[in-house]
Amino acid sequence: MHEYERKQLLERIEREGATVGAEIPDAIEIDGESLDLRTIVFETRRRETVPAEERDRVESVKTKLRRERNRRVERLESASLSYDEGETxxxxxxxxxxxLHALETLEPADVGAERDAATAADRRRWMRFLRKALGQDGDAGDRRARGGP
Structure with missing residues (x-):
């Protein structure tokens, strides 16, 4: 493979939107272990959230995928390959x-706890606003004591 072809391939993998229309491989071999990648991704995505008992497994798969991606990029950058091998x-x-994108965009399974925390934060902001508006805030009370609005 010529150097300019290698650079084109490297640019292609780093391009924003490179994954649009790309297919998730059925299986991938990482460190001698075969992962049914498409099945893992689709089964996990089907749930829309990652249950607590699955979170460690999904994180492990993501770590393995990142590591394998880096290995393959290094190989593309430096190995003696034909253009067809580089393309593949x-x-x-x-x-x-x-x-990776499909797995990283999943929400944690504890969406209810996140919703409750957001509701509590909204209530605290509302109560702070009401205290200020009603003059129960320290600054507003001081201004009124000094004859201010």
Whole structure:
């Protein structure tokens, strides 16, 4: 592969939107272990949230995918490859990126706790606003004591 072809492939994998239309590989081999990547991603995405008991497994898969992506990028950057081999490698990197994006955009399973925390924060802000508006805030009370509005 010529150096300019290598640079084109590297640019392609780093391009914003490179994963649009890309397919998640059915399976991927990482450190001698075969992962049914498409199944893992679709089963996890089907739930829309990551249950607590699955969170460690999903994080482990994401870590393995990031590590494998880095290995493949390094190989694309420096290994002696034919253009077809480089093209296949670049496509696999984009597929890994697609899978990572799908897994990283999942919400934690404890959405209820997050909603409750947001509601409590909203209530605190509302109460602060009301205290200020009614002059029960320290600054507003001082101004009235001095004859201010």
């Amino acid at each position: 490698l670049a496509e696999s990197i984009v597929g890994i990126d697609r899978a």
